[in-house]
Amino acid sequence: MTPLVVTLLVVATLLVGALAGYALYLWRRVWxxxxxxxxxxxxxxxxLAEDLRILASCLLDEQLPLIEGAIRIKVLLDNYDSALGQDPRCEVFQKLFEATEQVPTHAAWKALDSKERRRHEANFSALELQHKAAARRSARWLLDEALPNPGRAA
Incomplete structure (x- = not known):
């Protein structure tokens, strides 16, 4: 072999080695x-699981309004596990969400006249009477069976 061929082989080997090293570096970054x-x-x-546990507990302890708790649980369930949110045992949260999704919130709620607010509040009361037991059962099911319990050994 001529010195030129040997030099080219050494350069090619070094280049392949450098490229392989760079590829390894990039793969390590990806991993x-x-x-x-x-x-x-x-x-x-x-x-999210812990937030759901807190909301379900608060709903059971009546520390937050049923409608508000159901809406919050529904939204968190959708983000936590959409399949769990579609479970028939959680259907009540979806129903309450859909029944109240047209109700204005925040500044829009404050801007409503008192007659309109009372109409919505009467609807909330009716929904609560109709769905309270189911919402409590669903919250209990979430706590007891559906969500991981951090106190239990895994």
């Missing part, structure tokens, strides 16, 4: 990012 993403999703999922 690290995937691991970090999975950890973040796990933490988010655990935080």
């Amino acid at each position: 690290r990012n995937e691991r970090l993403l999975a950890e973040a999703q796990t933490k988010r999922h655990a935080a």
Whole structure:
């Protein structure tokens, strides 16, 4: 072999080695990012589960209004696990959400005249009477069976 061929082989080998090293570096970054993403999703999922546990407990203890609790639980369930949100045992949260989704919130609620507010409040009372037992059963089911219990050993 001539010195030129040997030099070209050495350069080619070094170039392939450098490219392989760079590819390995990039793959390690991808794997690290995937691991970090999975950890973040796990933490988010655990935080949503804990928020759902708190809301279900508050709903059972009557620490928040039934309608508000049902709406909040429904929204969190959709973010936590859409299949769980579609479970027939959680159907009451969806029903209450749909029955109240046209009601104005925040500043729009404050801007309503008192007659309109009373009309919505009467609707809330009727919905609460109709769905309170089912909502309480659903909240109890979430706490006892559907959501992970941080106090239990895994």
